[in-house]
Amino acid sequence: MKTIHWIILGIIFVITLVLEFTVLAGYDSHWWNAIPAFYAIFGFVICYALVYSAKFIAKKIVNRDINYYD
Amino acid sequence: MIEFITIPGVILILGAAVISFFSEKIRPALFLAFPVIAAVVILTRPENYTVTGSLLNYDLVLMQTDALSNLFGIVFALGALLAGIYAYHMKELGQQISALTYAGGALGVVYAGDLLTLIIYWEIMALASTWLIWARRTPETDASGMRYLIYHILGGGLLFAGILWHSVVEESIAVESIPMEYTPANILMLLGVAVNTAIIPLHTWLSDAYPKATQTGTIFMSIFTTKTAVYVLIRMFAGWELLIFFGAAMAVYGIYYAVICKDMREILSYHIISQVGYMVCAVGIGTDLALNGAAAHAYNNILYKSLMFMAVTAVMYSAGSSKMFHLGGLYKKLPWVLGLYVVGGLSISGIPLFAGFISKGMVIDAAGYGGYETIMLVLLVASVGTWLSVGLKLPYFTWFDKEEYTGELKPIPVNMYIAMGILAFACIFYGVFPNALYTFLPFETGYEPYTVYHIVEILQIALLTFVAFWFLRKKLAPELTTVLDLDWFYRKAAPAVRRVFVFRVDRFYDDVEEAILAMARFLSEKFKNPMQWLNPFTDKKNEASRYSPSMEVVMSFIILSFLVFAIVYFI
Incomplete structure (x- = not known):
């Protein structure tokens, strides 16, 4: 990832935030719409949670040697 | 008759027979012709077109079209065509025949207007697709294909049992929406469909077999089995609330394994379970928007x-x-x-x-x-x-x-x-x-x-x-790892299962045989010469060949008869 890529992603993110606080300011169909940038936080936190919990499950329960069933 | 061979599923299955007569060079191109013909037939049929037939006492609806079946019919024909193009370089006759038959089975299910027609195509799919695993011809895939086949025979059996029960109770074999009542017939049918939908915990056939099938075989498999089952769920089990929770669980379960697995085909196979979870969930919600979303x-x-x-x-x-x-x-x-x-x-x-x-x-x-x-x-x-x-x-x-x-x-x-x-x-x-x-x-x-x-x-x-x-x-x-799933229970448990269901049963039969033989030996020994124990009060050797009835025997029978008569008369 070069710096330019990060900048592009950053710009897109800022645009979504601007849209959220202008066009969608009065939007309220789910309880979580009250939380600012909810979906961004959601994506970040859930991704971390998924990776760490999957890693835990893999290590403790499901991972075996490649020739386990042979 | 002409109507019969224009049923999309039949076109593909007949096509599978036709291509076997042609040489390796023409076959891949000819393969492509049949999905195209099926698509043309689908597009030219009017809304609510039906073909009927009869079997024994049943009136069958061999083909019935509406918006939902046409949506699945078109995408199945398209899928078969594109997978056929993708597999154009693959010359093996067995795989071509089974792939086309398999696609025909899927199209048949989608257009089946009654449950008996549906179950026939359903079983055709299970049998034809198994060859796409076995065609690898390795010990590993032989075993995996067998597990796949057994699982699908079980699923088909459950569905068929449900259909028979349903046909007796409801006196109808139409493929139609079933009200949410947990009757034995409905539960059996739902379980049968759930196997093909890979609803957890009945999903292990998918994650076990798909990554092991032949290269082009996996493409066909990823298109038909689960989506056909989703079609049947939309048709018959829309609004069954239970499916919402199972669907959501599938969506997350598949994801976890997709994150854990390190083999590209395993990742995508588990991810099918997750994607089908969305559809199952939508079927459970059952609103117009949800069913549209599932389709x-x-x-x-x-x-x-x-x-x-x-x-x-x-x-x-x-x-x-x-x-x-x-x-x-x-x-x-x-x-x-x-x-x-x-x-x-x-x-x-x-x-x-x-x-x-x-x-x-x-x-x-x-x-x-x-x-x-x-x-x-x-x-x-x-x-x-x-x-x-x-x-x-x-x-x-x-x-x-x-x-x-x-x-x-x-x-x-x-x-x-x-x-x-x-x-x-x-x-x-x-x-x-x-x-x-x-x-x-x-x-x-x-x-x-x-x-x-x-x-x-x-x-x-x-x-x-x-x-x-x-x-x-x-x-x-x-990294190089094997990832365990619920199939562990029947793969690793195989020795234990064999002990209980094969060796135990064997030994039981052995014991019974032994007991029967012993009894036969005992009886033949005793009845070779019954006089030995009928008349023990003599020291003469009671050899049957030399024996002549004597007075004592006659007398003892007379007394015995008298005694029996006396007991019966006075009591």
Whole structure:
């Protein structure tokens, strides 16, 4: 990832935030719409949670040697 | 008769017979003709067209068309055609016949108007698809194919039992919506369909067999079995609330394994379970929007899932391995395959302007506005996992991560690129023009995918998931492992099962045989000469051959008769 890529992603993110606080300011169909940038936080936190919990499950329960069933 | 052979399923199954008469050179091209004929038939039939027949006392509806069956019929014909193009270089007759028969079975189910016709095509699918696993001809795939077949025979048996029970109780064999009542017949039918839908915990046949099937076989398998079952769920079990929770559980379960697995085909196979989970969940919600979402998601999923399977199979064909441990750094050598895969990856993750965006949102919204906000969040978790596992992890460790791939690469046949190119075009086309799909959906809902809310929602999730992935990517680095699933219980338990159900049974029969023989020996010994114990009060050798009835015997019989008479008379 070069710096330019990060900048592009950053710009897109800022645009979504601007849209959220202008066009969608009065939007309220789910309880979580009250939380600012909810979906961004959601994506970040859930991704971390998924990776760490999957890693835990893999290590403790499901991972075996490649020739386990042979 | 002429009507009978224009049924789409029959066309493909007859086609499978026809191609066997032709040489290796013509066969792949001829293969393609039959899905095209089937598609033409589907497109030229009027709404609510039916073909009827009869078997014993039953009036069968061999073909019945409506918006829902046509939607699945068209995408199945298209899928068979494109998978056929992709497999154009594959010359093996057995696989071609089984693939075409399998596709015919799927089309047959979609157009079956009664349950008996449906179960026949259902079983054809199970049998034909098994060969796509066995055709690898390794001990591992022999065993896996057998497990697959047994699982599907079990599922088909449950469904058939349910159908028979249903036909007796309801006196109807029509394929129609069933009210949510947990009667034995309904439970049996639901279980039978659940096996093919890979509803957890009945999913292990999929994750076990799909990664082991032949390269082109997996493409066919990823298209038909689960989606046919989703069609039957939409038809018969719409609004069964139980399915919501099982669907949401599938969506997350599949994701976990897709994050854990390190083999490209395993990742995509588990991811099928997750995607089908969305559809099952939508069927459970059962509103017009939800059912539209399930049908549209099945349609789109066939497009981008087969595109992704084709791309990883192309890598596997070229590099000779589907394990990401052996890959990495392929972006300079297989850039087109990467590009085509990424179109599929962006589609499946529901990024705007790609096909998944227009159907996934429908399912998620149907949950959110149908009173299931928690389920909506669970589906969003699965969305994050989708983007993480098949949108980022798989391409990153296959095409990037290392500087450059150093192994040998076989050139990829042009026909593979053609099939993938058409699918990638379709993914973008439906993403840009959602109404091209919406007009064919069974219900009118006026759903609008391109709202500011939807776009902000998915972009924020996707961007921040990407950032988190970038920080954590080293944690997901590929390694060589076997990942256990619930199939452990019948794979590792095999010795115990054999002890109980084979050896024990054997020994029981042995014991019974022994007992019977002993009894026979005892009786023949005793009855060789009954006089020995009928007349023990003599020291004469009672040899039967020399014996002549004497007075004592006659007298004892007279006394015995008198005694019996006296007892019967006086009591």
